[in-house]
Amino acid sequence: DVECLPEYLALLYVPNPQTMFKGIFKLSPGYRLLWEKGRISVEPYWKMRFGPLFQASEEELSEQFHEVMVSAIRRQLISDVPIGFFLSGGLDSSALVACAAESGMSTLRCYSIAFRREHGALEQSDEDSHFARVVADRFGAKFESLPVEPEVATLLPKAIWHMDEPVADHAAIATYLICRAAKPEVTVLLSGQGADEVLGGYRVHLAHRLSRYLAHVPGPMRRTFARNLLPFLHRHAAALPFVHPGLLLAFCRFYEKLQAAADMPEEQQYSALRSYYAAGALQDLLSDEVAEATTRKPLHRFDEHFADCAGEELLNKLLYVDCKTFLPDLNLTLSDKMSMAHSIEARVPFLDNEVVDFLLRVPPNIKIKRLTQKYLLRRAFRDILPSGVLRRRKAGFGLPIRSWLQNELRDMVHDMLSEKRVRERGLLQPAAVSRMIEENMSGRQDHTLRIWALLTLELWQQTFLDNSSANFSTTESILGVGTT
Structure with missing residues (x-):
């Protein structure tokens, strides 16, 4: 659907209810689809509404929020199969591990990714694995850090196949890898997804x-x-x-x-x-x-x-729009589909009903206090989490693709987005794409996520739109992807 192409390029996803497939729609968050007497209707069953706001003090709210989070974790830990945690060493996932330890979970299993320092030099943070290990040690968790190399980017076609629609976030591959590694030990993974959208973290x-x-x-x-x-x-x-x-x-x-x-x-x-x-x-x-x-x-x-x-x-207002768009269409989409690719259930305690209901009543100036974001979460866990974790800047979860696209994946970029291939697709200006790639490779501009979106779009078209009976196999052969 070319009407959705500008939206995808601008946002890295297509906002609901549209999809990149013309005539195929997503069911929007908080809506239900009814089939009755041969007719379909779509209607809301829940709306996100703020207030009435709490009048309690910061100290009282932080204590109450801590209790709400521990209760939510206890509910989320109910399972007849083994449970583990995505652990980036950031505030959100670390708070979940802390709550699980407080709730009495006997065996904590945590998973993270790690990459070489030189690969992470162009990213906001290359310390996820370090802080994740600090948190795991603090709470006596079993910790597994997965080393990743540029070759894992060749999993992109497989990730796109599982995603169904193009979502241009390299965190999809990181999530895929963690779920694949965790599957022999656990069937459920708890994730910190949603915290930024309900607490003000972006x-x-x-x-x-x-x-x-x-x-x-x-x-x-x-x-x-x-x-x-x-x-x-x-x-x-x-x-x-x-x-x-x-x-x-x-x-x-x-x-x-x-x-x-x-x-x-x-x-x-x-x-x-x-x-x-x-x-x-x-x-x-x-x-x-x-x-x-x-x-x-x-x-x-x-x-x-x-x-x-x-x-x-x-x-x-900003949190509301995030919860209607960015959260379901990008974050939860990739988390759900990459986990289910390995029959892992991803649970998101920050979006637990009671957590969300509580936060809808928290005054905005306690979610962000002056320039301190997620202030309520930091205050609620200030005596529990390591100080380095509490002070960490927000950094996206994913792979060091800025370095990879300029170096190890350079040939893949030039092949998949060559002027000849772009011209044949007829969607984009070949010269504009080439100029973007050249500026990124030279370091004059950072077009990393724009280029990743174009790669994702090209591979999605090869997988789902090209007239081939073996689209996925063909795409794999182009990039030399294995079958695992």
Whole structure:
């Protein structure tokens, strides 16, 4: 469905209820489909509504939240099969392990991934395995860290086959690997998914506050910094002393987007920051035929969801839209499908009914206090988790693909996204794709997730759309993928 292509490219997923398959739809969160007397209808059975807000103190709320989390974990641990944990060493997954230990779980099994330090140099953090081991040791858990190399990216076709629709997040492969390794020991894995969406954990939730600070800097100075200094930092991040290059690159990416959106209305700013393309850049990428065929705004679903929660405080609006789009269409989709690929059930305690009901009544200024995100969670576990975990910055769970795409996977990128192949597809401008790849390879710009989205799209088309009786086998042979 070419109408959905701009949405996919902008967001890395297609917002519900649409899918990339024309005429096939997803059932939206909180909705049910009814079949009655030969007719189908779709209607909501639950709506996310905030309030009435608690009037208790921070201390009282943190104690209550801790009790709610432990109770949720006890419910989530009910099972007649072995249970384990995804453990990244971040705040969310670590809090789950802490709750399980407090609830009396006798055998804690935790799983994480690890990659070489040189591969993680361009990522925000290369310390997941270290902090995961610290947490496992704190609570006496059995811990398994899975070393990953660039060759695991060749699992992308298999991941896409299990996903059904293109979702361009490399965390899918990391999840697939953990579930494959955990399957001999456990049948259920508990995940920290959902915490950011109900507690305010993404940078986009802070953007409106940061914009106020940025507004004190004259516009010409902000634009000059973005135009002249950011490209220099992109090119020389690895050579600058006393700073982690991946953290510096993450700052560059966020500042560039924040500066461009700083003067926008708050809801429009959120949409701009959630998108991986400015409107003009996205139009320049699409082929003329696709540009003419697409009539709706790529981010129109955001507008609809904002209208549905009009009148709420701003942070609650942002969390509402996340819970309607990013959470179900990307995070929960990849978590569910990659786990079920190995017959693993992924459970998400932060989305337990009682946890969500409690957090819907927590005042926004306790979810994010000044510039401290997930403040309530940090306060609730401040005497339980290691201090290093409590202070860790938010970092995405996944693979070090920035380094891999520039080095070990370079040939795969040039093959799968060659001008000839892009031209034959007829969806994108071949020159624009080639320019994007060249800028990324040279380090002038970071187009990593854009390129990953294009790779995912190409492989999805090969797997599901090309006229071949053996699409999956053909795709595997192109990339040299094994059968495991």
